[in-house]
Amino acid sequence: MTLATKLAHLSSTIKSSVNAKPIFKPTINLSILETHLQKCQSFKQFTQILSQMILTGLIADTFAASRLIKFSTDLLPFIEMSYSFKIFAFLESPNGFIFNTMMRAYIQRNVPQQAICLYKLMLNNNVGVDNYTYPLLAQASALRLSVFEGKLIHDHVLKAGFDSDVYVNNTLINMYAVCGDLSAARKLFDESPVLDLVSWNSILAGYVNADNVEEAKFIYNKMPERNIIASNSMIVLFGRKGNVAEACRLFKEMPKKDLVSWSALISCYEQNEMYEEALVLFMNMIDHRVMVDEVVVVSVLSACANLTVVKAGTSVHALAVKIGIECYINLQNALIHMYSSCGEITTAEKLFDAGHNLDLISWNSMISGYLKCGSVEKARALFDAMIEKDVVSWSTMISGYAQHDQFSETLSLFMEMQHHGIRPDEATLVSVISACTHLVALDQGKWIHAYIRKNGLKINSILGTTLIDMYMKLGCVDNALEVFHGTEEKGVSSWNALIIGFAMNGLADKSLEMFSEMKKSGVTPNEITFVGVLGACRHMGLVDEGHRHFNSMIQEHRLEPNSKHYGCMVDLLGRAGMLKEAEELIESMPMSPDVATWGALLGACKKHGDHEMGERVGRKLVELQPDHDGFHVLLSNIHASKGRWDDVLEVRGMMVRRGVVKIPGCSMIEANGIIHEFLAGDRTHPQINEIDNMLDEMAKKLKLEGYAPDTLEVAFDIDQEEKETTLFRHSEKLAIAFGLITISPPNPIRIMKNLRICNDCHTAAKFISRAFDREIVVRDRHRFHHFKHGSCSCMDFW
Numbered sequence: 001m002t003l004a005t006k007l008a009h010l011s012s013t014i015k016s017s018v019n020a021k022p023i024f025k026p027t028i029n030l031s032i033l034e035t036h037l038q039k040c041q042s043f044k045q046f047t048q049i050l051s052q053m054i055l056t057g058l059i060a061d062t063f064a065a066s067r068l069i070k071f072s073t074d075l076l077p078f079i080e081m082s083y084s085f086k087i088f089a090f091l092e093s094p095n096g097f098i099f100n101t102m103m104r105a106y107i108q109r110n111v112p113q114q115a116i117c118l119y120k121l122m123l124n125n126n127v128g129v130d131n132y133t134y135p136l137l138a139q140a141s142a143l144r145l146s147v148f149e150g151k152l153i154h155d156h157v158l159k160a161g162f163d164s165d166v167y168v169n170n171t172l173i174n175m176y177a178v179c180g181d182l183s184a185a186r187k188l189f190d191e192s193p194v195l196d197l198v199s200w201n202s203i204l205a206g207y208v209n210a211d212n213v214e215e216a217k218f219i220y221n222k223m224p225e226r227n228i229i230a231s232n233s234m235i236v237l238f239g240r241k242g243n244v245a246e247a248c249r250l251f252k253e254m255p256k257k258d259l260v261s262w263s264a265l266i267s268c269y270e271q272n273e274m275y276e277e278a279l280v281l282f283m284n285m286i287d288h289r290v291m292v293d294e295v296v297v298v299s300v301l302s303a304c305a306n307l308t309v310v311k312a313g314t315s316v317h318a319l320a321v322k323i324g325i326e327c328y329i330n331l332q333n334a335l336i337h338m339y340s341s342c343g344e345i346t347t348a349e350k351l352f353d354a355g356h357n358l359d360l361i362s363w364n365s366m367i368s369g370y371l372k373c374g375s376v377e378k379a380r381a382l383f384d385a386m387i388e389k390d391v392v393s394w395s396t397m398i399s400g401y402a403q404h405d406q407f408s409e410t411l412s413l414f415m416e417m418q419h420h421g422i423r424p425d426e427a428t429l430v431s432v433i434s435a436c437t438h439l440v441a442l443d444q445g446k447w448i449h450a451y452i453r454k455n456g457l458k459i460n461s462i463l464g465t466t467l468i469d470m471y472m473k474l475g476c477v478d479n480a481l482e483v484f485h486g487t488e489e490k491g492v493s494s495w496n497a498l499i500i501g502f503a504m505n506g507l508a509d510k511s512l513e514m515f516s517e518m519k520k521s522g523v524t525p526n527e528i529t530f531v532g533v534l535g536a537c538r539h540m541g542l543v544d545e546g547h548r549h550f551n552s553m554i555q556e557h558r559l560e561p562n563s564k565h566y567g568c569m570v571d572l573l574g575r576a577g578m579l580k581e582a583e584e585l586i587e588s589m590p591m592s593p594d595v596a597t598w599g600a601l602l603g604a605c606k607k608h609g610d611h612e613m614g615e616r617v618g619r620k621l622v623e624l625q626p627d628h629d630g631f632h633v634l635l636s637n638i639h640a641s642k643g644r645w646d647d648v649l650e651v652r653g654m655m656v657r658r659g660v661v662k663i664p665g666c667s668m669i670e671a672n673g674i675i676h677e678f679l680a681g682d683r684t685h686p687q688i689n690e691i692d693n694m695l696d697e698m699a700k701k702l703k704l705e706g707y708a709p710d711t712l713e714v715a716f717d718i719d720q721e722e723k724e725t726t727l728f729r730h731s732e733k734l735a736i737a738f739g740l741i742t743i744s745p746p747n748p749i750r751i752m753k754n755l756r757i758c759n760d761c762h763t764a765a766k767f768i769s770r771a772f773d774r775e776i777v778v779r780d781r782h783r784f785h786h787f788k789h790g791s792c793s794c795m796d797f798w
Contacts, residue, residue, distance in 0.1 A: 033064055037071045043078040046071075050087070065091050066098050073105035081109055096128050103136045112140035116149065131165045138171035147179035154188075166194045170202050177206025182215075197225060204230055208237045232260045239268025263296040275303035279312060292319070294328040301334040310342035333361045340369020364392050371400035389420075395428040402431035408675075410435035411444060423455070430466045437470040439675050440668045440752040440779075445470050449483075459483070461491035468494060472501025475750060475777040475784050490521075496528045503536035505784040506793030511536035512545070527559055534568035538575060539783055539794065546572045563589070567597040574604025579613055595625045606638055614638045626658050666754045667731035671742040678734040687738065694737040695728060701771040702764060710760040732761040736768060736776060748775040756780045766790050 033053070040046050053059040053068065069091075072084040088094060088102055099122050103115040119137055122129060134157050141150035154172055162168045169192045176185035189195070189203045200223045207216035220226065220234055231254050238247035247268045254261060262285045269278035282300045285292065297320050304313035317335055320326045326335075332355050339348040352358070352366045363386050370379035383389070383397045394417045401410040414432045417424060424432070429448065436445035449467060452459060459467065464487035471480035484490070484498050495518040502511035515533050518525060525533075530553045537546035550569055553559045566589050573582035582601050586593045598621050605614030618635030636648050665680045678685065685691060709728070732753055739749030757765075757780040769776050770790030778785045786793035 029058075030061075030064055030067075033058065033067060037067065040071070041078075046079060059090075060092065062093070062095050062098075066095065066101065069094075069098050069101050073101055075105075075108060081105060081111075094127070096122070096130055096133065099127055100130075100132050100136060103133070103140070107136060107139050107143065110143065112143040115140040116144075129160060131162050131168055134160075134162055134168050135171035138168075138175040142175040142178040145179055147176065147181050147184075150175045150179060151184075164193050166192070166196055166199065169194075170196070170198045173199060173202045174205070177202065177209065180210070182206050182210055182212070186215075197227060200224075201227070201229055201233075204233055208233045211237065211240060213237060213241055213243070228254070228256055228258050228261065232258075232264050235261065235264040235268060239264065239271050242272055244268060244272050244274065257290075259290060259293060259296070262290055263293070263299070266296055267299045270299045270303050273306070275307045278303040279307070279309075282316075286319075292323065294320075294325045294331045297325065298330055298334040301331075301338045305334075305338040305341035308342045310339070310344055313338045313342060327356065329355075329357055329359055329362065332358070333365050336362065336365045336369060340365070340372055343373060345369055345373045345375065360388065360390050360393065364390075364396055367393065367400070368396050371396070371403065374404065376400060376404050376406065389422075391422055391425050391428070394422055395425050395431075398428050399431040402435050405438070407435035407438045411439070411441065426460070426463055429457075429463060433463075433466045433470050437473050440474060440670050440750060441673075441675060442474045442476065442670055442750060443673050445474065446479075449479075459487050461487065461489040461494055464489070465491070465493045465497045468497040468501065472497065472504060473779060475505060475748070475779060475786065477501070477505055477507065490523070492523055492526055492529065495523055496526075496532055499529060500532035500535060503532055503539050503783075504779075506539060506786060506795070508536040508540035508542065525557060525559075527562060527565070530557075530559065530561075531564050531568060534565060534572065538568055538572035541572070541576050543572060543576050543578070563591060563594045563597060566593070567600055570597050571600035571604070574601050575607070577604075577608050579604055579608060579610055583613070595621060598624070602635075611638055622654070663754065665731045667735035668752045669735045669739055669750065671739070676735070676738060678731045678738070680731045680734075681729045682731065682734055685734075685738070687741065690741050691734060691737045694740055695733065698733070698737060698740075698764075698768060698771075699728060702767045705767045705771050707764060707767045710758075710763060730758065730761050732757060732778060733764060736765065739776070740768075740772060740774065745774060748777050750777045751779070753778060753780040756782055757785060762792065762796075766792055 033049070036045075036049055040049060050059075050068065053064065058064045059068075069084065069088060072079045072087060073081070084105065085102070088098065091098065099118055103118050106112065106114040106118070115136060119129075119133070121127075122133070134153060137153045138150060141147070141153055150172070153175075157163055157168055157172065169188060173185050173188050173192075176182070176188065185203060185206050189199060192199060200219065204216060204219045204223075207219060216234065216237055220230060223230060231250060234250055235247045238244070238250070247265060251257070251261060251265045262281070266278050266281050266285070269275070269281060278300060282296070282303075285296070297316060300316050301313055304310070304316065313335075317326070317338075320331060320335075325331060332351060336348045336351050336355075339345070339351065348366065348369045352362065355362060363382065367379045367382050370376070370382065379397060379400055383393065386393060394413070398410055398413050398417070401407070401413060410431060414424070414428065414435075417428070429452065432448055433445060436442070436448065452463070457463075464483055467483045468480045471477070471483065480498065480501055484494060487494060495514065499511050499514050499518070502508070502514060511532065515525070515529070515536075518529070530549065533549050534546055537543075537549065546569060550561065550565065553561060553565070566585065570582045570585055573579075573585065579601070582604065586597060586601065589597075598617055602614060602617045602621060605611070605617060615635070615638060618638060622635060636652060667678045669676050669678075676685065682688075732751060735751045736749060739751065743749050757778055762785065765776050765778060765785065765787045767790065768774070769787040773789075776787040778787070783794065
């Protein structure tokens with residue numbers, strides 16, 4: 001197509017879309033063109049100018065065409081880039097300036113691949129490149145994160161002889177740094193014949209973005225002139241890496257500070273959880289009359305949220321309104337988060353309802369706010385109303401269900417998330433695995449573990465610890481060990497989960513052995529570690545070993561024992577029958593003993609039949625925590641064991657007057673992926689007739705095995721036969737009967753009990769495991785009991 005044909009085609013296209021008189025006469029020159037371009041305010045006016053250029057032939061003038069292209073690509077709202085390209089395509093011989101203009105326009109619109117294509121067209125048409133062309137191409141490669149294309153451009157720079165141009169080299173240094181090839185960026189920097197301030201800032205920015213503190217410090221210290229931009233970059237880097245002291249020192253040494261300097265240090269404090277310091281610095285910033293922007297206000301609002309200082313947050317909100325930045329969406333989201341974190345959910349709701357251009361973060365922040373305030377139903381309603389959801393939306397709602405103990409809903413929503421094809425993040429998986437643990441949903445927990453492996457998700461310390469905890473709490477010790485050994489990042493929490501898990505499963509020797517391995521591997525134990533170690537000792541009655549670890553905690557590891565450690569020691573001494581020593585330890589505690597510590601002593605009194613001490617401790621506990629059902633029940637049981645039925649009635653009457661309701665025993669068992677719950681005396685299960693038949697069969701076999709019901713566990717003044725019947729309908733026995741019906745051997749029957757297993761159920765489970773040749777695993781509120789061949793892993797010490 002000839003130039004005349006092109007022009008005629010373009011002219012007819014324009015004329016057909018414009019039915020207006022020309023805005024100037026057909027006679028046109030460059031000065032008139034410039035004037036009318038400056039006055040152009042609409043697409044219609046622009047097409048009239050273009051039409052006149054075509055009619056007069058001015059479009060063939062390279063300079064005039066370049067002015068037209070420059071105007072059409074200046075990010076004007078009424079001219080599309082596609083229209084500019086049509087004009088460019090009709091030019092007979094666009095020069096390098098026009099090509100550069102078009103490439104710059106595509107880069108500004110984040111379409112870098114088109115800039116690369118135009119460069120190829122330049123080469124094909126033998127259009128001369130200059131020192132403005134290659135920086136544009138380097139920027140395009142950086143936007144595409146294509147170091148391969150960048151290296152090709154660099155080769156062209158060398159061949160064209162622009163390698164000594166400082167502007168070209170600076171953009172290449174930046175390109176290599178952005179693409180992550182810092183060795184190439186540094187090599188070019190070191191070999192550049194001329195370096196200016198931009199060169200130094202470019203290589204410094206590369207090391208800052210890569211979090212390379214040492215190289216960044218080296219470059220910064222070598223800089224011939226340290227400007228504000230470089231210093232600000234270093235403060236940002238120090239903040240990200242937790243070097244708060246260095247960030248503060250650098251800030252103080254800066255002769256001049258701008259808004260970014262203050263913002264960087266405030267953000268540094270906020271990132272490193274130094275929220276009070278962030279607020280103090282912000283007040284200093286205001287005192288210095290430094291203008292604030294939405295970035296610094298967002299950081300300050302985050303600090304207010306973490307400190308739950310709603311008064312300060314409200315003042316910052318007022319400041320944002322005063323300076324006119326409250327409409328920024330990031331700031332609106334920060335305000336919603338701050339108010340909801342501080343419990344001001346109504347204010348957060350008003351902001352959300354009045355917000356303009358709300359994004360996903362806005363919705364997620366509001367859902368999170370509802371969950372923090374316990375409004376789970378409102379959170380779910382908002383979640384369901386979302387047109388678009390991201391992984392954070394799903395994770396927030398799933399984690400919220402788990403945090404509010406709604407574990408069935410946690411699993412249900414996770415399955416819905418899978419149905420929508422959303423890949424879960426770490427927070428989601430941790431919440432779902434925790435839900436499986438609480439629901440005794442081993443099959444589902446194993447499925448999630450398999451999902452993690454199948455999708456190649458990395459098991460880090462947090463996820464690994466959660467899996468270990470699940471397997472240990474569901475009695476799968478071997479699975480827990482497998483996860484532990486397969487986890488690369490073994491933090492102290494991973495070791496703690498294993499140590500506590502072994503102790504809980506009656507493997508005290510393995511627990512203590514793992515503690516020794518932990519110390520050998522260089523991991524420093526913490527307070528939680530010693531709760532696990534002392535727990536192992538108390539589960540197996542290792543009094544001397546417990547004393548040794550308790551003392552080493554203080555003397556060797558310089559850890560101050562808290563009430564949990566003292567509680568473990570009291571429980572250890574009490575289980576061993578050393579009741580006097582246990583009470584003396586309570587009296588010597590440096591802090592006020594909590595009810596759990598006294599409760600351990602009360603349980604020991606009942607176990608060892610010290611009714612006098614038990615009654616005294618029991619009445620003390622009932623006074624300390626009058627709404628605790630367990631202490632009332634224990635005190636009642638102590639009276640019942642002595643046949644003091646009047647005292648039993650007195651305690652039960654006290655419970656009625658105080659509105660204390662005994663938590664019913666509940667046992668859960670998973671069969672074929674479904675969780676079944678049983679209460680004591682429960683007759684609501686759809687398979688109750690089969691369960692009754694199995695209970696009868698169990699009773700016959702247990703009688704042959706020599707089992708005799710321990711009727712002392714029944715704290716009611718009823719006849720012996722009724723007591724035996726009551727005992728045989730405890731929730732554990734109902735769950736075991738159901739497990740014998742539905743779970744085929746050799747699979748273990750796994751049961752979770754919300755209360756401590758009673759003596760009679762513990763004895764019966766041993767007999768059942770031998771009579772039916774089945775492995776039974778019961779997790780009560782304190783520990784695991786692995787029943788096999790007539791014995792228990794706790795060796796009757798629990």
